[in-house]
Amino acid sequence: MKHPEGEDPIYDAARVELGRATRRLNHAIVARDVEIEQLRDATATLQRLAEQFERSDRRERSFNHFKDSKRVEFPDGEVMTSHICRPGSGPGSPHGLEMSVTRQGDAAEARFIIGDSYEGAPQRSHGGIVALAFDDSMGFVLNIIHTVAYTGEITVRYKAPTPLNTPLVIRAHLARRDGRKLHLEAEMREDRPDAPLIATSHALFIAIETYDPASDTL
Numbered sequence: 001m002k003h004p005e006g007e008d009p010i011y012d013a014a015r016v017e018l019g020r021a022t023r024r025l026n027h028a029i030v031a032r033d034v035e036i037e038q039l040r041d042a043t044a045t046l047q048r049l050a051e052q053f054e055r056s057d058r059r060e061r062s063f064n065h066f067k068d069s070k071r072v073e074f075p076d077g078e079v080m081t082s083h084i085c086r087p088g089s090g091p092g093s094p095h096g097l098e099m100s101v102t103r104q105g106d107a108a109e110a111r112f113i114i115g116d117s118y119e120g121a122p123q124r125s126h127g128g129i130v131a132l133a134f135d136d137s138m139g140f141v142l143n144i145i146h147t148v149a150y151t152g153e154i155t156v157r158y159k160a161p162t163p164l165n166t167p168l169v170i171r172a173h174l175a176r177r178d179g180r181k182l183h184l185e186a187e188m189r190e191d192r193p194d195a196p197l198i199a200t201s202h203a204l205f206i207a208i209e210t211y212d213p214a215s216d217t218l
Helices: 009-031 036-054 063-071 127-144
Strands: 100-104 107-112 147-158 168-178 181-190 197-210
Touching (some): 100 127, 107 127, 127 147, 127 168, 127 197, 147 181
Antiparallel strands (some): 100 107, 107 168, 147 197, 181 197
């Protein structure tokens, strides 16, 4: 890969800007009632851009880089980061949720907005996007506990409609650990004082490797 993530801040910033512009376009495509000529012009432009990108080399993420990210220690209250194009929290992802995650003790706290392109029922988020937000938020708990793990199962209980274009917050933590089985729990609310629950989630993550700071090995 010619431009590994983290080696060229200018390149990484340009990828983030492209992701932001694409998300803006995604929401506008869904939420705006334009004339058919505009639809056809936009389709032709996007097809040309897709062909240009497809002629370039494929980006392949390194598993070692992914594994090493679990070594990073995020102090309490600090913003937590992951790879740029991670769905949900990745600022360079065309499918991002404008998500910002901070460490709050042993919990990960994710703040985000679900935009128009993720509408399910009228004026409500699609339930699958809520599940994505939970899964992505819980993934940051793995950084706190320095563990490489994959989602084995996730369940979501929807208690109220999830509004669009409204600041939301998810708080996720490790509930218990049974060997390689990590049981994580999370709650989602509007990001305002005393907001009622919108949804809760439980997930089972399966650890494949644990980072031991004392031995500095995985």
